[in-house]
Structures are given as structure tokens and as C-alpha cells.
Amino acid sequence: MNIGEAAHASGVSARMIRYYEKAGLIDAPPRTESGYRHYREQDVHMLRFIARGRALGFSMEQLRTLTDLWRNDQRSSADVKALAQSHVRDLTQRIADLQAMVDTLSTLARQCHGDERPDCPILDALESNTQSGQK
Amino acid sequence: MNIGEAAHASGVSARMIRYYEKAGLIDAPPRTESGYRHYREQDVHMLRFIARGRALGFSMEQLRTLTDLWRNDQRSSADVKALAQSHVRDLTQRIADLQAMVDTLSTLARQCHGDERPDCPILDALESNTQSGQK
DNA sequence: CTTGACCTTGTCATGATGTCAGGGTTCAGC
DNA sequence: GCTGAACCCTGACATCATGACAAGGTCAAG
Numbered sequence: 001m002n003i004g005e006a007a008h009a010s011g012v013s014a015r016m017i018r019y020y021e022k023a024g025l026i027d028a029p030p031r032t033e034s035g036y037r038h039y040r041e042q043d044v045h046m047l048r049f050i051a052r053g054r055a056l057g058f059s060m061e062q063l064r065t066l067t068d069l070w071r072n073d074q075r076s077s078a079d080v081k082a083l084a085q086s087h088v089r090d091l092t093q094r095i096a097d098l099q100a101m102v103d104t105l106s107t108l109a110r111q112c113h114g115d116e117r118p119d120c121p122i123l124d125a126l127e128s129n130t131q132s133g134q135k
Numbered sequence: 136m137n138i139g140e141a142a143h144a145s146g147v148s149a150r151m152i153r154y155y156e157k158a159g160l161i162d163a164p165p166r167t168e169s170g171y172r173h174y175r176e177q178d179v180h181m182l183r184f185i186a187r188g189r190a191l192g193f194s195m196e197q198l199r200t201l202t203d204l205w206r207n208d209q210r211s212s213a214d215v216k217a218l219a220q221s222h223v224r225d226l227t228q229r230i231a232d233l234q235a236m237v238d239t240l241s242t243l244a245r246q247c248h249g250d251e252r253p254d255c256p257i258l259d260a261l262e263s264n265t266q267s268g269q270k
Numbered sequence: 271c272t273t274g275a276c277c278t279t280g281t282c283a284t285g286a287t288g289t290c291a292g293g294g295t296t297c298a299g300c
Numbered sequence: 301g302c303t304g305a306a307c308c309c310t311g312a313c314a315t316c317a318t319g320a321c322a323a324g325g326t327c328a329a330g
Binding site: 057 | 180184187188191192201204205207208209210211212213215216217219220222223226227229230233234236237239240241243244247248249250251252253254255257258260261262
Binding site: 002003004014018034035036037 | 275276277278279
């Protein structure tokens, strides 16, 4: 199977398959005489694994660890669980940061009359307010 | 006031002040004979405005619009409000995406016994599950 | 044998920021 | 007046994951 077919079958673009290979996330596949990469079903399986991990917001660094665990029959599920829980904590923090922005902005927008007049509490807050700087 | 002092007074790094200048977010300040940038209080004010906007998650593109509105005495507050509300919608969508990841991962982690055994529903889901792919 | 679809590598771009390098400037203390 | 420290200048490279593009080789169907 060439890279285009593997891309189609896995949902990972050919561009990203090559990138994952260079990044050491997947093994370099054998090549034909003319240099074409050759993939097996098993490789497509791995690519789908990676795609699902990315869809769950894992970084490539985390995916590197996850794929290692996946391949390792001696892994302990505790390691996988710890990684997932750590990721959940990261995501939760990011959500809290974003939510704080939403709260601040929503409050300000509610106070803005939103007509043709120029005065606006949103701009006023950006101009002088010193709170509300989370992140 | 040199760039270092302006950076300190505004909380924006000298590096980013130059970047904002090149990006057209702020005007290029006058220079001394030897090429040093010279800033006034008013410029620091603008930099703080930008810093607060960034802390609220506005992109530089959005900041460009916001600073234009800020400087424009003929603005209508409706324009500012619309931008803020649009940004709130973006943030809310990102929160929903992240929350969906958290939900999926939390559920999987809860099902994982997390001990020294290798079998793990988290890896199983990444391997074969076809749902849970938001983003 | 031609054509079109595919493959190869490489580069540029994104967005916002840090860091480093190599070189000029300014000022304070001696 | 000289020296060193602290500042300033520009430019380049790195981040993270991805898309887009370019120039050239390969393959298969007609």
C-alpha cells in the first residue's frame, strides 16, 4: 500500500504521515526500489491510533509515550491512566482560563449598549482595568 | 523613554513591542540619531491596552480592529460589542471541544483499573473506537 | 509513448513568543 | 578620556502541527 492509500485508509494526510515518521512517532516503512514508502494494514492501524489520540488533544510528545505503551505488552495500565489523568488536568485548566475570559467579556458586553454611540465599557475596561488578566 | 523602560512600564516585552510595530499594530515611534526608539506615556497606554486584549484571548488580528476602534472617536459601540460577542462565541466553542475531550477521557480513565496489569480501556478505545473524535 | 495521477524531497507560511548572536550606544565611575 | 556594564539594534532560529506549493521522478492505463 502506498502512502496515499494509507492516508485515505487512516484519515491521516500523507503530509502528516511523513511528518510522524521524521518525528519518530512511527517507524520508517520499507521502500520500493524507486523510493516509494510501503505500508501494511498494521501501519494503518497505528495511524488511526495516533489520529484518535490527536482528536483527544494529546500532544505529539504524549502520543510518543502512548504509542510506546501501546506496543509494550509489559506496560502497566497505571501508566496509561496517569497520562490520561494528567492530560485531563491540563485540559481542565485551559477550560478554566477560557471560561474566565468568557465571563469577563460577557459581563462587559452586557453592559455595552451597542448602538451608534462611541462610548463603550469594553474599550474602557481594556484601557484602564487592571484586573481580569488571567491566562 | 527607551524601549526597555516602555516594556517595563507596560508589561509587554521589548521583543513583542518591536513585533507589534512590524505587524502594524502600533505606529513606529521616532528614533534618536543612533536609531533608538523613543516612546511617550501615550504609547505605553496603548501597549497596556493591547496586553489586556491579549489576556482576554483576542488575536492580533482582532486587536488590530480593536485598536482602530479605540482610536476612532466616530466608532459605534455596536461594532465593539459585536467583536466581543463573536470572540465569546469562538471561546465557547473551544471550551465545548475541550470539555468533550475531558468527558471522553475521564470516562475511560474511570474504567481503567490502573494497576500493574497491561490491559487498559483507554488504549482499547484509541485502538478501535471510532466515536469521540470531535475537534 | 503519452498523459495524468501519484510519489519524492524541500521550502515557506501560519501565531505569538523566547532566545541567542553579533555589533553599536550610552552612561557612570575611575 | 577610558573602560565596563547595561542598554539598544537587527536578524535568525525554535516552538507545534499543519497546509500549500514547487520541481522532479514513477507508474499504470490508454
